[in-house]
Amino acid sequence: MVTITGLGGFREVGRSSVLVEGSGRLLMDYGINVQDMGIPIRPPQKLDGALLSHAHLDHCGILPELYKRGFPGRVYATETSLDLIKLMLRDALKVQEKRGLQSHFRTHDIETLERKSSAVKFKNSISLKGAKVTFFDAGHVPGSALILVEMDGKRILYTGDAKFQETELMNAAWNNFKDIDLLICESTYTEKDHPDRKVLRRELVNHVLDVVNNDGIAVLPCFAIGRSQELLQILSDLDVPLYLDGMGKAITQMVLNHPSSVRNPKKLRKAFGKARKIQHHSERFKLLSQPCAIVTTSGMLNGGPVSHYIKRLHKRENCSLYISGYQVESTVGRTLQDTGRYVNEGVDVKPKMQIIFRDWSAHAGRTGILNFVKKIRPKKVLFEHGSRCEAFAREVSGMGFPSIAPKNGEKVNV
Ligand SMILES: [Zn+2]
Ligand SMILES: [Zn+2]
Structure with missing residues (x-):
């Protein structure tokens, strides 16, 4: 059995973080709410690795704090994201200082994170404490990834932020997945499609x-x-x-x-x-x-x-x-x-x-999310990263795809 716990970003947008626990223990994203500086529920001290979907602060904004608290493991992300967070985290620190806000980490912790990070390539699996982890293009911003975790015989797919249509800059997100037990899906836009x-x-x-x-x-x-x-x-x-x-x-x-x-x-x-x-x-x-x-x-x-x-x-x-x-x-x-x-x-x-x-969103619109769910046909969908996750989960359940929208801190067994 694998247990999923939302530490942040469940039934809300901002401070995204998801804990995956089974024979191994992995953290996916560790972000900050850039509006109110809210942070996720703190993960357990002992983690086998941290996986980062992309370089936006609502997904990476508090990652260096793991090292301040003595996390001995590594952060895994695409090469592009690892490069981008160098700038993003330093800039965030500067802005926080300027606004007189207390920061959760120091430059020293960003440097430790940089030393302890490993780049992963799309579709090249890595092995982490018996779990297999694979990153795929998420189409959201350069470096953004969908993360597939295979642990204890279960296949869990986390979208991070995703866009399922091609743009001038990005390819559409990869959508060729089979036998997904749980899809953890962003739901920023569930009521409208973005303009063409x-x-x-x-x-x-x-x-x-x-x-x-x-x-x-x-x-x-x-x-x-x-x-x-x-x-x-x-x-x-x-x-x-x-x-x-x-x-x-x-x-x-x-x-x-x-x-x-x-x-x-x-x-x-x-x-x-x-x-x-x-x-x-x-x-x-x-x-x-x-x-x-x-x-x-x-x-x-x-x-x-x-x-x-x-x-x-x-x-x-x-x-x-x-x-x-x-x-x-x-x-x-x-x-x-x-x-x-x-x-x-x-x-x-x-x-x-x-x-x-004008609305040039880098997120999926309603039809994009629904088409993705219909294409990969997961056993269960968990909607997060949205302001109406529960209503959307009910709606999608009614379409024949069992869906849930747990609160932060609530455990979901897969
Ligand atoms: Zn994003
Ligand atoms: Zn986001």
Whole structure:
């Protein structure tokens, strides 16, 4: 028998962590809730290994704490994710210090994690205390993985975050699985499908061309991992001056160091080469004198160079702010979305520049999740990483796929 316990991220989004116990004891993800800094229930001291699905902080944000508490084992993730978390965890530490929050780990613990991590390749199984573990492409962001754990004769598949449709940047998640006893499935979006990427793309291209032809500047605040690369790639096709600013620069370079983590590395390399990278603050003033497109962080407007651009462009009706990501509650971006006001760093204005919100989600939509369940036909589904896991589990059970949505801390036997 294998027992599954959600330590975080069950019936909620954020602080994802799952414990798998049988003849071995494995931890999958150990993240933080970036909104309220909530952390998972602490895992037992004795673990045979920690598996990481991808480099977003809600999945990896507290991993170094394992080492602070004396975890002797290793963390397993794709090479891309291991590279990305170096930056993500250090940046998180910096942000926490700036906000005066107490951190759960130190730089020293990140360094220990780096020494004690092992890269795994997609579809190459590793053996951990009698368990067999295999990573597969999750299609969510570069390096993201679905994790298959085979322990004591049971096959457990954990999606982490996944997207089952191809995008400009990513291949669709791998979906060729058989004889799965338990599917632990993210359910961020269970009520809607996301807009068609081709339609979004066409609309984005037309929008940027309109703005630039009208002597304006299109500012595109993006999440550093995934979205920056995707929009950069699309905009590089246009004959428009293109700039890349903020953390997306270093992340794109890292992604390019692992070409197999994206669908079309050649195209991304070309786009990265074409975009002018902003290195010094003074350049940010210079580029405002001509029409252009700027891909920059942060995706929810809370920090990063985007605030510089908004402060200087908000009065110009021929400029635009194109927001492509979900805006979490209590972020600057969410306030802008809800009230039409930009409130940040002592500034409170109603921008005259065009403000556009579009849904370029890197998560599966409702149909994507349902099709995945129907394709692999698991014996049981456990829905987590969502705000309506129980209702969705009932609905999917009604379709003939027994589903559950346990609480954090509740044990599930497989
Ligand atoms: Zn994610
Ligand atoms: Zn997530």
